[in-house]
Amino acid sequence: MLTEDSAEQAGTGAPVVAAIRAAIIHGDFAPNQRLVEADLSAQFSASRASVRAALIELANEGLVERVQNRGARVRSISIEEAVEISEVRMVLESLCARKAAERITAQQVRDLKAIGRAMRRAVGSSDVVGYSELNEQLHRRIREIGGQRTAAQVLERLRAQSVRHQFRLAMRPGRPAVSLPQHLAIIDAISAHEPELAEQATRAHLASVIEALVESAETKQRG
Template sequence: MDSQPADAVEAGSTEAVPELNGSGGARVADRIRDAIVQGEYAPNQRLIEADLSATFSASRATVRTALLELASEGLVERLPNRGSRVRAISLEEAIEIIEVRIGVEGLCAAKTAGYLTDADAAELEGLREGMFASVADGDLVEYSRLNRLLDVRIRELSRHATASDVLGRLHAQSVRHQFKLSSRPQRAKVSVLQHAAIIDAIVARDPDAAERAVRDHLLSVVDALREIA
């Protein structure tokens, strides 16, 4: 992946949000994480605390806390006496992470299939409908958003705190590569069918089928990433 070093983050590149007492660091970390995943901040780009503080209307201490959280997730590097920068994650490292995710995401999908309520099933079916509609409309930004939402909801509905925590960290590191992949129209047409298969298996309350559908999807992602390398 090409790197794009920069001495500062452009003010206004991310919509400012008010700092919240007690949760400001987490909120700022979420916004920086989203910007990294979506390519607003490039690999190896420096993240200047003063600029981030102005962008997010947050104190320097809050920004520093957010950067430390993202460093613990492997998205940011803390450089001695030089501040922080976006960590460049190679394609091969991203593939290794996805291979690890196969087992853990499969576990979450199987658990979700076992715990699913009728209300949860209706929510997942709504996501399924929205994903097909976004692909049909060529709205790949919305499709990517729904992808991320589906991943989060399956983790939450699995009721498996440890797996959910592990996936949160692994997914953040590899999703930048998947975000680029999902922006390709032909790939989206394949991916949406695979996500539909995951949802269908979960809604059918079939843990084994849900686990297989996750495995098939993520192996397909690995193959597609290698093809575009």
Template sequence: MAVTARTAAAADPAGSKVADAIREAVTAGDFAPNQRLVEAELSEQFGASRASVRNALAQLATEGLVERIQNRGARVRAVSLDEAVEITEVRMALEGLCAAKAAERVTDDDREALRDLGARMKAAVTSGDVLGYSDLNRRLHARVLAMSGQHTACAVLERLHGQNVRRQFRLAMHPGRPQVSLPQHLAVIDAVCAADPDAAEAAMRAHLRSVIEALPALEKPR
């Protein structure tokens, strides 16, 4: 039986840590799209064995974050604008579903956590803390997905996130974007807390439709 990349990663905790480190480096822009990922260099950079680096690259290839080219090694996979739009369209359908499910399952503890996130997001926008807002944005989406109990949708979304993570980070950093997305996120929070599945789905879909409309701005030179 063939060993999958995830199975290999599970058997190699060091490889999983290297995969996490590469993923974070791609998100932060330390590794650029189409940049070659040389095993020997990564092994030295992250203090891991070549085998662990190889397992990490195999795992990231299954996520769509890394592209492996025969006889040429691996490189960071570049995601085109058209593909980024398609990924976000799929997210819109699945995260809309998850928001509706979260509204059906919401508890008092969930409401408290969501409202706390909303208050902190407001404070981050007011203070100009763009990085803090980006982190809270990620945590809000993760919280709604966890509340939904929709494991199949969450697994698909996890894979899509890996493919588009750098563009999502760049969009979160784009000037003026937090002021646009904050009321959209608050609308999702309000609908989920009100246990209104239809409104929660509509709010999440509206937010991600706004993301799709904003993506082309990232392609324009500053």
């Protein structure tokens, strides 16, 4: 099934790589699913050559795996790799939070506070999907405020690779109630122009994510 976002990207003449990337991130293609050039060409109204080039680029990003004599497929990310990605995210997200605390304006403080209030409402109403979307929005907004473009580009690629694990983690019972105060602590530190506290709060949050992923891996092994 083609998502609204990926359909819009394909229909407006945006590069086919963006449309296929969106479809993978949004779960339209399952891990290890074969990506047949002819099918993608028809689905995204693109030439076979542009689809082939897109798959090569997505392979470089770590979203697609090209198998000799067997074409391409969606790369499956293990929990162990998701933990490694989160460890890298911890370093880069902390840098972005520190930069955001140094640069944030009064209007941007209001923006972050508004996201925080929306996250509270989502947890209070058990809107797990809405909370997950706000989570992504918050981290993206912090990266934008921090203005560290190189870190932001790397983080976007890492997020794309681990998005399925992040979503499953967000769906775990009780997880939003754990992460909400962590996110609010990040918002408060950045809003108060406290770079060190912002960095510490972000590290604490990602450490919690890593711990939850490790617990998930151990549970899977026992099962």
